[in-house]
Amino acid sequence: MSLSRPLKGILLSCAAALAFAFHDSLSKYLAASNGVLMVIWVRYLAQSLLLATWQLPRHGLGVLRVNCPVLQLLRGLSLLSISLIFLSALSLLPLAEATAVHFIAPLLVILLAMPLLGERANPGQWLAVGIGFLGVLIVVRPGGGLLTPAMFLPVASAACYALYQLLTRRIGTRDSAGATNLFTGLVGATGMTLLLPLFWQGLPPWPQLLAMGSLGVIAVGGHMLLTVAFHYSSPVLLAPFGYLQILFATLLGLLLFDHVPDGGALLGIGVIALSGLGSAWLQARRHR
Template identity: 40%
Template sequence: MHAPPSSLRSIALLVGASISFALLDSIAKHLSQTHNPMLVAWARYVFHVAVMAAVYLPRMGRTLVRTRRPMLQCLRGACLGISSVCFFSGVALMPQAEATAIMSIAPILVTVGAVLWLGERAPRGTWWSLAASFAGVLLIVRPGGALFGWPALLPLGAAVFVMGYQLLTRMLTGVDNGLATLFIGALVAAALLTVLAPARWQMPHDGVQAALFVLTGVVGAFGHLLLVRAYEHGSAAALAPFSYTHPAAAVVFGLLFFGQFPDAVSMAGIALIVVTGVVMAASGRLPARPIEE
């Protein structure tokens, strides 16, 4: 039986979004070699807001910034901004593939968090999947390995803040317009980082770097727009396994742009995290939405 065209289109859109996020991570890694990661995250959200405003503000007007739960929206946006700072700081200090794989445990953390704080029932396999994911992390940052050290805590911290962001997203579902939630989150992250980033301000070294700063926001916003379109055409539960294209693309981009490829043990850890996530997602036990950056 062939998949209907709408399903294939939604899968293609989600894969495109995941590849866009991996490309964003590569750009952020490159820029973070010469600029503070907080400044890179600031540019990512400022230009993201600009793109979304240009696309949606003319037709949505004030609806794009209207919310019934402003405190939850602000907290969600803060989690989003902090998660990006943590991840960009981590990916600046370690290979992209490994950093992305560590952050990819976030959906399983969301499931656990929903059980602990939202009172949801634990889906079958939650605890073994959490254990398997952390086993994958330990294979990546194993004692004696090249990545053993504090930098590995940064993408792990990013995963924790992504968990908070996703749990708050659940609490806002059905309360505010979905696009408004997406826009307000980026707007709050941009505002927070606008306060914090000036202390670490560095001008781009040349026009290419300036263009890359702008591109962080453009690529990030493009990825989000693809996500929105994907979920307009397809079932969220059916799409969830394909969000793990992101760590696969991170391996390719890490090799292509930085000449970095995981060793055999790290690759086993990455595979364990991804396979665990895909199995849980395919069985409908993980959040249907992928990690949003």
């Protein structure tokens, strides 16, 4: 592997973090005037249409035949749950703080990997989990204004994301990446269409509708950037750069919503990021 290849992977991973942060900030903006359910429905329709246009001409309807349909269904439902819960959190909480709390997901993977995959965590990983939860407590500290029931939403979305990662690991190479992503998008689009009678009030104006559709394009693009990044660098090397999404979310929150986290929130965000970086470093050592 040439020296340029890890750098390419890192740059692509940083671009993916920026794409996901922009996706969340645009979702928060659109949900304020159109509602959470409408935004997610249009986003999943656009995502599924884009993936189907890409995959079906290449592989035909055979791409929909998967080897582990139950796991694929659970994976799709877990991603839909993440979208519903986290966008609800963004509609009630500042972008930076909600993103930081959501990023305890890699630490929750350590907790859930034991009962679901039979993997054991070492003392260093347990320490990283404890520090991460300490960071969450600092962010939602009493008197800080964020200790509300809404703060449980990004914690719940982080738990769903941890489950999503573990299901992805269980599926592994039993199904192709194209089939997995298309199946996941179709599960989300179908689920939101079934909920349509609960929130239908007519289509939003075309500019807003196009903006919602662009969320699907951004989401697919972000995941594609990560996929290509993993071709150049190992996930262990790239894991720390995912935490740049917290920084990007903080900057976008300032630019788009005129929100600056206070000193305590910034401290908690930093603690969460450091705990995740520490966990990634421990995984890197274990990998070597």
